[in-house]
Amino acid sequence: MILKKNQIEKEKQAISTIQRNIDIITATLLATGQFTIIGIFVTPGGFRISVGGPLTGTSRLEGKSGSRAVNLIIDVFDILTAVLLITDQINVTGTFISSPERFTVNVSGPIFGVPKTGPALPDVNKIFTDFRKIVPKHFNVNPELLRKLTKE
Numbered sequence: 001m002i003l004k005k006n007q008i009e010k011e012k013q014a015i016s017t018i019q020r021n022i023d024i025i026t027a028t029l030l031a032t033g034q035f036t037i038i039g040i041f042v043t044p045g046g047f048r049i050s051v052g053g054p055l056t057g058t059s060r061l062e063g064k065s066g067s068r069a070v071n072l073i074i075d076v077f078d079i080l081t082a083v084l085l086i087t088d089q090i091n092v093t094g095t096f097i098s099s100p101e102r103f104t105v106n107v108s109g110p111i112f113g114v115p116k117t118g119p120a121l122p123d124v125n126k127i128f129t130d131f132r133k134i135v136p137k138h139f140n141v142n143p144e145l146l147r148k149l150t151k152e
Helices: 005-031 068-086 124-138 143-150
Strands: 036-043 046-052 091-099 102-108
Touching: 005 046, 005 068, 005 091, 036 068, 036 102, 046 068, 068 102
Parallel strands: none
Antiparallel strands: 036 046, 046 102, 091 102
């Protein structure tokens, strides 16, 4: 079960591709009006923009008075956010679940004071080693079965 460096790099590349596709999909939803900026989360040293729309169970952000000027400003911010996503200046950083029927997508990046994160894989080798040490201490595991399961 020990992963080789080449295999780890392939998996990281696959995760990067998926993350990039999520950025592009989010940008497309922003540019087409399906998503809009819902709010801003302030974090130490930066902020994250929360976006959502009917697809995520939230309603589209509009000016209280129904003013076309306010709605135009909101649309401009949505388009700017989409452009930042497409140009890889910001990225989708996660989701915020507000109820069983609603969630929003958070975007941020270095230009908003939040460091860019790359694809992260857990240290599989360490997890596997820890598993092999911890499980026999706390559970009565047949050593032969453990050998078969770990293919040793």
